Amino acid sequence: MLKTLINELVEKWPGLWPILAAIAVILAVVPFLGLYMTFIERKLAAYVQDRVGPNRVGPFGLLQAVADGLKIFLKEQIIPDHVYTVLYFLAPTLSLMTAMFALVVMPFGPVPTNYTGGFRFIVAPGIDIGILMMIAISSLSAYGIIVGGWASNNKYSMYGAIRSCAQFISYEIPLGLSIIGVIAVAGSLNIEHIVDAQSKSIWDWNIFWQPLALLIFFTSALAETNRLPFDLPECEQELVGGFHTEYSGIKFVLFFLAEYTHIVTVSFLTALLFFGGWSCPGIPSPSTPEGASLTYMLLGLLVLVLKVSCVVALIMLLRWALPRFRFDQLMGLAWKGLIPLALVNLIGVAIVLSLDLPKHLLFVTAVLPVIAAYYSATQFNESMTKLNSERNVLSKSRAMSYE
């Protein structure tokens, strides 16, 4: 009975098994990755700070992540009296669900554009709204944080949630604007097509003609993941733990996993959109017949994973290189810095595309931040001179009053 049902289902829907397999891969790999990213982050942090890091559990401390995971599973569930219970339980699930759901359209290995059947390194191949859906879903993760902060019924959690809300809304805009140029040249929202457009040579990688877009994208993506230097929703010094202050045990882990899943997503997106994804000189595109062989597929997977790990390492190193922004600086950077820059970049892309100029002319946009910096420095210095002269007048009048 069940067998006939499954047979019928597979007959009607031939893509079922490959999709289930891809989902299984994501469900198995992402929590594991999240677990081990905490370990890698601790190790990296230790090395940057001239320490050793976890090295007691297993060889080189490799089992530390497993031990941490086990410990946190066995933790007691503490539910504070003052929380809104339903929302309190909903928030971490919402947070992780949206983070995982965004991975549906993300290729985690080489995917040919001419998809026919069989297993592919993506849950939903050939989705034409790809990147748009990804951004739409991942911005939903703000709900997890806001609901968590609200349900905690605690002023620090609420502050964290409000901050996060403002941050998400502000940085969504430059994030979206920065990738429009990339989408415009590829002529598709489909991530496979965007990567395919970069696969002809290394100079087709989007970083070489959209450096400014990369800068804006990466900065806003960092803000979206709540990582340092943009981790204001959960900064310990001001807000205890931010939105997850009241969460413990497995519920805290869900928030934590969601955060690390975001880092994975952002790193994959950076590699896919700007660094040519799985394309690498010497490896034929998976859309061509010889590129579709298993060897080249695995090689492409390796290339992508390497690029992604470089981005992840950069994100983790940035944490120890930069201090946290002040909240007004954070908002200023988004609204006064990144959004205008992204708009100017977009105009540049539009001009180049509509006049059929070579797209590498757009590398000149790398000069834009310098101009912006010059402008903001002059503005700042002018305002400081004004402030200083005001202070001098004040101090002189004070001195006179002493007499």
Add this chain to the structure above:
Amino acid sequence: MSNKKTKTVKWGEEPKLGMLDALYLPAIVSGLATAVRHAVSGKPTTRQYPEVEPEIPPNYRGVHRLNRDEQGRVKCVACYMCQTACPANCIEIIAAPAPKEDPHWTDRDKYPATFTIDELRCIYCGMCEEACPVDAIELTSVYDLTGLTRKEMIFDKEKLLSVFDETVKTGKDPVRTNRGTLGPASEEAPSGRQGPPPPGRGKHG
């Protein structure tokens, strides 16, 4: 007077913001370079504690001991000076007349029948050691004192004497003073033979 006042009030001016400062990127790159330089230096300052023990200076104030004299008797003469000096009231002595019939004890009048120190109450200030007129009670460099019950942390005379035997055997804790002469482990002893001076003491303190 007023002239002096205007001179003392001085506003500091912020340094001018350069273009490169406003660009953030050079600062980020240099910060990243510092992080990477430390990450690849491969010289961690971590001490792997249980395997590698720290070097404790000889004038460290750790667990107490009761010194023995040349004949192996307890040096303490039960004068109650340490018990009086102790700010934490953790020392308790019961004195007894020395057994004069024993030929070993002919030169002594008094000795401690019991000598207990509550190591949990002790604040390790070292005032007992300073008060002792016969250099009998001393603090050693034993720093890792642990126990499972409060009771076993109350050291009696035998335990304190055994601490002396153990620490003298390892050679790490020489007797700090000897009838007014400073030993190598005392805080005022000439440097060079002892470990680094404790913070706040010594010529740099």
